[in-house]
Amino acid sequence: MRTLKDDRDFFYAALSGSRVSIYQNGNLNDYGGTVERYSEVSIKIRGTYYIRSFYEFRIIS
Numbered sequence: 001m002r003t004l005k006d007d008r009d010f011f012y013a014a015l016s017g018s019r020v021s022i023y024q025n026g027n028l029n030d031y032g033g034t035v036e037r038y039s040e041v042s043i044k045i046r047g048t049y050y051i052r053s054f055y056e057f058r059i060i061s
Contacts, residue, residue, distance in 0.1 A: 010038040
């Protein structure tokens with residue numbers, strides 16, 4: 001399992017098409033999908049925007 005923390009991580013995940021899961025307070029919030037967009041504030045996965053400071057994003061290898 002790899003936690004995505006910075007723009008470089010999100011760029012890699014988007015480019016490689018890796019499946020990203022969304023966690024909140026250590027609990028799985030959404031099985032997620034691929035990164036469609038990312039900014040300093042939010043990440044778009046499967047049409048839903050997630051605020052970066054509220055969630056943790058992980059790639060399960």
